[in-house]
Amino acid sequence: SQTIHQWPATLVQPVGSPLSLECTVEGTSNPNLYWYRQAAGRGLQLLFYSVGIGQISSEVPQNLSASRPQDRQFILSSKKLLLSDSGFYLCAWKRAGGRDTQYFGPGTRLTVL
Amino acid sequence: EDQVTQSPEALRLQEGESSSLNCSYTVSGLRGLFWYRQDPGKGPEFLFTLYSAGEEKEKERLKATLTKKESFLHITAPKPEDSATYLCAVQIRTSGSRLTFGEGTQLTVNP
Numbered sequence: 371s372q373t374i375h376q377w378p379a380t381l382v383q384p385v386g387s388p389l390s391l392e393c394t395v396e397g398t399s400n401p402n403l404y405w406y407r408q409a410a411g412r413g414l415q416l417l418f419y420s421v422g423i424g425q426i427s428s429e430v431p432q433n434l435s436a437s438r439p440q441d442r443q444f445i446l447s448s449k450k451l452l453l454s455d456s457g458f459y460l461c462a463w464k465r466a467g468g469r470d471t472q473y474f475g476p477g478t479r480l481t482v483l
Numbered sequence: 484e485d486q487v488t489q490s491p492e493a494l495r496l497q498e499g500e501s502s503s504l505n506c507s508y509t510v511s512g513l514r515g516l517f518w519y520r521q522d523p524g525k526g527p528e529f530l531f532t533l534y535s536a537g538e539e540k541e542k543e544r545l546k547a548t549l550t551k552k553e554s555f556l557h558i559t560a561p562k563p564e565d566s567a568t569y570l571c572a573v574q575i576r577t578s579g580s581r582l583t584f585g586e587g588t589q590l591t592v593n594p
Contacts (some may be wrong), residue, residue, distance in 0.1 A: 402580055414572075415584075464580055471517060473579075477525065
């Protein structure tokens, strides 16, 4: 079976500090990978998605970037955090191609102070 | 512009009191509609996928239905453990695998 991991689970960072959130998927190959941000516990906003190693599509211009150094690893980064970067960050995976469901990880709660 | 609207924003039910949550969408070519359940501080948990009008899916006390304009999540005789935020998302034919989410309905079931 497939599992998705995210770490850290929670993070408190000062404004202007760098960020690195990691997501890994087990039990599948060549998945589509996604980063979402959820503010105030409601709707999800798609930030980035990737269909393969080194292939990143950005949905929203912002202070963040994403990378996919390995097939089942997806990283969300920032060089300098802003207060507005606070939120709940969710990673998701989907089987490549077709209409298959996206499955979400446990999330990372980021607080920027 | 593609839009997904969920109503109500919040719903309080007594245990055993059946009700429905609504997800209306205005999109150019629906490829699929997804329902998720999210508990506080956790990632969304997949419930159902619906692909065409008239389709229905059931799981325990939940039943999802789809028309050309909206989807309903029917909750029959809910229990307190059904309390959660229910999210609806659509996949559009011209947008690849990307999902557009509604803002969710926060359901509270009182014992």
